Amino acid sequence: MTFDDFLSKLEGVKRNGPDRATALCPVPSHGDHGDKRPSFSVWLTPKGKIGHKCFRGCSETAIDTALGITWKDRMPPRSAVSRAMEGQTIAAEYDYRDETGTLLYQNVRYDPKDFKQRAPDGAGGWKWKMAGPRRVIYKLPELIAAP
Numbered sequence: 329m330t331f332d333d334f335l336s337k338l339e340g341v342k343r344n345g346p347d348r349a350t351a352l353c354p355v356p357s358h359g360d361h362g363d364k365r366p367s368f369s370v371w372l373t374p375k376g377k378i379g380h381k382c383f384r385g386c387s388e389t390a391i392d393t394a395l396g397i398t399w400k401d402r403m404p405p406r407s408a409v410s411r412a413m414e415g416q417t418i419a420a421e422y423d424y425r426d427e428t429g430t431l432l433y434q435n436v437r438y439d440p441k442d443f444k445q446r447a448p449d450g451a452g453g454w455k456w457k458m459a460g461p462r463r464v465i466y467k468l469p470e471l472i473a474a475p
Contacts, residue, residue: 329378329397329401329402331347331372331378334370334378334395334397334402335349335351335370337354337395337396337397338351338352338354338368338370338395339351339352339354340352340366342366346372347371347372348369348370348371348372349369349370349371350366350368350369350370351366351368351370352366352367352368353367353368353382353384353386353391354368354391354394354395355382355386355390355391355394356394367382367383367384368380368381368382368383368391369381369383375404376403376404376405377402377403377404378402378403379402380402415440416438416439416440416442417438417439418436418437418438418439419437419438419439419441420436420437421434421435421436421437422434422435422436422437422466424461424463424464424465424466424468425464425467425468425469426462426464426468426469427468427469427472428469429469431448432447432461432462432464433445433446433447433448433458433461434446434447434454444456445458446458447460447461
């Protein structure tokens with residue numbers, strides 16, 4: 329879904345630049361807004377995600393449901409995420425190791441500044457989903473060895 333597609337689902341849209349807008353809250357009766365003035369803000373992040381907030385307290389889920397979308401619909405297509413990463417270089421890699429010194433995962437710092445986490449895949453490469461590795465504090469073996 330593009331930013332313009334998202335805005336087309338709203339009423340009372342007022343653009344505040346190419347990637348920001350205000351509108352009437354799309355939740356029909358949540359708290360009985362009776363919106364006459366915009367209480368809803370929507371923006372496009374630098375990486376292409378559509379963010380939104382109701383300043384009268386509607387949840388993201390209630391808003392997405394009222395619009396007939398899911399949070400995944402507000403995420404950029406995979407290729408757009410890859411394009412957002414173009415031009416970034418790895419500036420530093422921070423190893424997170426268990427008590428025995430085995431590498432569990434890395435926190436990778438990019439330039440321009442951004443962070444991503446990755447874990448060894450067991451075949452000499454990396455997996456970029458962090459569902460599996462146990463989380464530990466940074467420099468755990470050194471902390472254990474310290475007096």
